[in-house]
Amino acid sequence: MKRAERFSIANPHVQAFRAAHPNYQPGALSSAQGRRIRAVSHPCLPPLARIRNRLMCADTPDLTTTDKTEPEYKDTLFLPRTGFPMRAGLPQREPGWLERWERIGVYDRLREKTGRAPFILHDGPPYANGHLHIGHALNKTIKDMVVRSHQMMGHDARYVPGWDCHGLPIEWKIEEQYRAKGLDKDAVDTIAFRQECRRFAEEWVGIQREEFKRLGVIGAWENPYLTMAFHAEAVIADEFMKFLMNGALYRGSKPVMWSPVEKTALAEAEVEYHDHTSHTIWVPFAVVSASDFENNGACLGADLLSARVVIWTTTPWTIPQNRAVAFSETIAYALYCVTETAENSAAKPGETVILAEKLADEVFRAAKVTGYDKLRSVSPDELRALTLAHPFRGIEGGSGEWDYDVPMLPGEHVTDDAGTGFVHTAPSHGDDDYQLGLKFGLPMTYNVEPDGTYRADLPLLGGQAIILPNGKEGPANVSVIKALAATGTLFAKGKVKHSYPHSWRSKAPLIFRNTPQWFAAIDRPLDDGLDAHGATIRERALASIDELVKFTPVSGQNRLRSMMQTRPDWVLSRQRAWGVPLTCFVRKGAKPEDVDFLLRDEQVNARIVRAFEAEGADVWYRPGFKGEILAGLHDPEAYEQIFDVLDVWFDSGSTHAFVLRDRADGVPDGIADVYLEGTDQHRGWFHSSMLQGCGTMGRAPYRNVVTHGFTLDEKGMKMSKSLGNTVVPAEVIKQYGADILRLWVAQADYSVDQRIGPEILKGTADSYRRLRNTLRFLLGSLADFDESERVPAAEMPELERFILHRLAELDGIVRDGYARFDFQHVFQQLFQFCTVDLSSLYFDIRKDSLYCDAATDPRRRAARTVMDLLFHRLVTWLAPILPFTMEEVWLDRFPSENGSVHLEDFPRAEGAWFDPELALRWETIRRVRRVVTGALEVERREKRIGASLDAAPTVYVAEPETAALLASVPFDEICITSGLAVETGAAPDGAFALDDTPGVAVVPRLAPGGKCARCWRILPDVGTHAHAATCARCDEALG
RNA sequence: GGGCUUGUAGCUCAGGUGGUUAGAGCGCUACACUGAUAAUGUAGAGGUCCGUGGUUCGAGUCCACGCAGGCCCA
Secondary structure (H helix, E strand, O other): OOHHHHHOOOOHHHHHHHHHOOOOOOOHHHHHOOOOOOOOOOOOOOOHHHHHHHHHHHHOOOOOOOOOOOOOHHHHOOOOOOOOOOOOOHHHHHHHHHHHHHHHOHHHHHHHOOOOOEEEEEOOOOEOOOOOOHHHHHHHHHHHHHHHHHHHOOOEEEOOOEEEOOOHHHHHHHHHHHHHOOOOHHHOOHHHHHHHHHHHHHHHHHHHHHHHHHOOOOOOOOOOEEOOOHHHHHHHHHHHHHHHHHOOEEEEEEEEEEEOOOOEEOOHHHEEEEEEEEEEEEEEEEEEEEOOOHHHOOOOOHHHOOOEEEEEEOOHHHHHHOOEEEEOOOOOEEEEEEEEEOOOOOOOOOOEEEEEHHHHHHHHHHOOEEEEEEEEEEOHHHHHHEEEEOOOOOOOOOOOOOOOEEEEEEOOOOOOOOOOOOEEEOOOOOHHHHHHHHHHOOOOOOOEOOOOEEOOOOOOOOOOEOEOOOOOEOOHHHHHHHHHHHOOOOOEEEEEEEEEEEEOOOOOEOEEEEEEEEEEOOOOOOOOOOOOOOOOHHHHHHHHHHHHOEEEOOHHHHHHHHHHHHOOOEEOEEOOOOOOEOOOEEEOOOOOOOOOOEOOOHHHHHHHHHHHHHHOHHHHHOOOHHHHHHOOOOOHHHEEEOOOEEOHHHHHHOHHHHHHHOOOOOOOOOOEEEEEEEHHHHOOHHHHHHHHHHHHOOOOOEEEEEEEOOEEOOOOOEOOOOOOOOOOHHHHHHHOOHHHHHHHHHHOOOOOOEEOOHHHHHHHHHHHHHHHHHHHHHHHHOOOOOHHHOOOHHHOOHHHHHHHHHHHHHHHHHHHHHHOOOHHHHHHHHHHHHHHHHHHHHHHHHHHHHHHOOOOOHHHHHHHHHHHHHHHHHHHHHOOOOHHHHHHHHHHHOOOOOOOHHHOOOOOOOHHHOOHHHHHHHHHHHHHHHHHHHHHHHHHHOOOOOOHHHEOOEEEEOOHHHHHHHHOOOHHHHHOOOOOEEEEOOOOOOOEEEOOEEEEEEEOOEOOOEEOOOOOOEEOOOOOOOOOOOOHHHHHHHO
8 A cells, every 4th residue: 555545535544434433523523522721820831721722723613514724634543443343242243153163173173283292181071961050161161271272382182072971860860751651660671761861861962062062162072972872881891891800899798878769779979968857766785695704804793784785876777687786995884773764764763774974864864764873884895795685686576586696896986975875786777887897797687678678578577668669757667666665675765857868869868778789999909910000909099199190289189199098999889770781790609709709701701892882781781681692601591690880980980991092082092181170079080080090001091180169159158049149151151151251260260169150250241341452452453464564573662672572471471371271370461461561551652653653664563563463472372261252353353264263373482572681671661650650640630731642741860770761762652741851860849759669750841832633742843844733753644 | 077178459369488568450439531432541549368366576478276168078
């Protein structure tokens, strides 16, 4: 474009402006509001009125007509020109960019870039059930920022999203549907049931996929991984069989949280605690004998033989399963004699009982005992010596079922906080009980059926239900209580309201029930030759935690370690239908401890895997499948097929195998660079993946564990529907757009719990607007930028070189921050750069040059060069955080059919720009500038000036070096004044100064001369040029 | 009840090894500009650093005990 054209009325800038402002009348804008003439009170200032009058003369011609005597210079300026809207309209516009990315295939095109080191963030699979909540959005957004930033830093950052598809919640949904139709789950074919579960999961995968994509998350959405894919099911089974072959797998028996209503065991995560009113009973156990204690140096009083030991329990139905009474070696016990009772007391005067001293009062009160004597203390050694009778011993109709001895056993879990100080122990119905049973070899009982009824052949109580199918209490408790009362073994009874486990689905109460389970041994040396980091799963896990994995934040290391140090064996089996079966066979008639109990045959395993690959895990349930698999190898009749399914944590713990190891977009060693999940996953996916990896690969399947906290409401309280303080991602997107939600993520410290709410989101949107306007100004200022305008850095003014220095500095900050997954720091630095260095300093100063300088002016060319560099960096640096907006900005400048900022890398760092000495000089310059602006602010408040261009202050500087520094730069330009004098030496009295900037003082003055009608600077030479109302620079620019 | 963890301006966050009047940005208020204009600039107000004890010449920073949250267990 020729120079003359730029300034003619045919100037495209002008045309564009006219088009955008059809009602615009030249001159009307500046005159409509009128210019106030202000009184001038400062004695050393020239009369402002004179200047104003002159201005008025210039402005005064008939304003109602376009027939002016003076040109409208606005049309000759390079004002920012852009169609980039100030208001984003993200909710409406974001889907358009999503479509574009899909159309131009951004993810696939990034994969085509060659020569890049892979960077693998392995996705922890969300459960395919329900719409996304804020936690999902947070998690996927952080992941996306990690993936995008590493891609743009030069990696091949692939991201394969996944879903966890098996498990109870889906199973339950299908069961619910069955119930609604009046069907019984048990009457339905397992394969048909599983297929319904599969369809359910598929549907939610589809829904969640769209919801995740809407957040702007880039990844292999068309080819995600699902734990229910046939290959995945085959691999999960194969991985399980590694545990079968390496010796970790064993069958044990364990009381588990059991839902009689759902006839299934529940994982801990599936249990919720609600208040529940239970029967409480105090049951005296008679002493039947005592071992000889003289050898122990203790003396057993004969008085104990006639006494009874009282236990307390809230689960009367467990009494028939009692096998021991536990006591503590650290509690003080005593022998008491009942002397007086209330009318309706079950206790009788004269009877003697043993109780914890601290609890005796309470117990007697409950038993309505009105008088009692403490006879003497009872020592732990005495207690240990006692053998008790089951309260049902000799009961009529009991057929001798309960005629066994009940030992007294010491237990660390016994306290005297509540109860009697003695703990009724039923190893099949409680965890402490089970542990005590393991330690002392107590027999397990099998009295309770899956539906919560006593086994039919249990004397007296057979078939009675503990919990009814509708979740209400059955008759079992009351029957037991009656039987106790009838046999004189009920000391007291009552009711208590307490926190009790319930099913998270059916909300029905749970019981602890002994069930056969499959375990992975954590401390058994494995026979797999993968001992580089230890022989057992626990050793390998601890070694991984300490040596192989980096934790962000570091506290995760302790957290995972302490869990690994103390965790028991892994219970792999669940009594469910929707999952990958434990693909193994046990020899009929063999006991778990027999060497040939489990069928261990690689050929069998291979057949299973092949079948699963072809048809999925459903084949396991096909009639005759056992025969097919064992045919020609083993006698199918000699083996029993296992129909438990694997803990879903085993599924997700195995994802590294079927995603990282097996997929073309995986990695050769099958180890991920990053696992990134919420802090709850220390107990979950990090944990199960660690156990699984240590059992199958000998180490953790990851190198980095990054955790984020939970999202709370604005007050820091947990979100809950009942409190009405939830924030749903879909609604945030609808109101503000995904980029605002992403910005919220970037502004928060995700390593701890974050808060979100209306006020916080509003603040986030405010920040966004500020940033958006900075970019808009860049776009406007770069209109028609041409490569030929570029100026080498060395030829640029100091101000430009300072900005370049900041860019060099930021390059390091941004790359380092992204490498550390610290988006908050990256964003904070970039945002503050935009506001502090750009908007309020650089842009403000350079507006004059950008608007008014001739196109060829080196100053303007340097500014535009820097702005172009700024543009490339800011837009790419922010792209991982604000992918939609940065795409909009990028395309506004570089419109194209198939381009995208997300195909770019961060521009290479320019080391030569880094100039700390210059930065130091600018620190001083800016400090002095603050004094100048401060001084002008006083003038403005006193109505002596309006714009800073009205002034031409004098700056008094004590230090000559500082004066020299200021003289070396166009300090008037930097302060946006029409003139400025720097004086060395003492300032006159009354000069403006700031406490924190000693040695600098400013005396404000009105700029002498006339106001250039084009650039608005007030200069003495205005009026002496061809264009009468302009200054020399503008006169020349006008040509 | 146990393990881990958080608490600095209205909001989001900085504040190595304890050391002068606790910082930034946003928001707010006022002023200015009206050629970034539902924008921009300048200035200002705003903090019992969760509380209480303690160590110390000196504590937001160290210790103890609490309070209020959060995650995971019991």
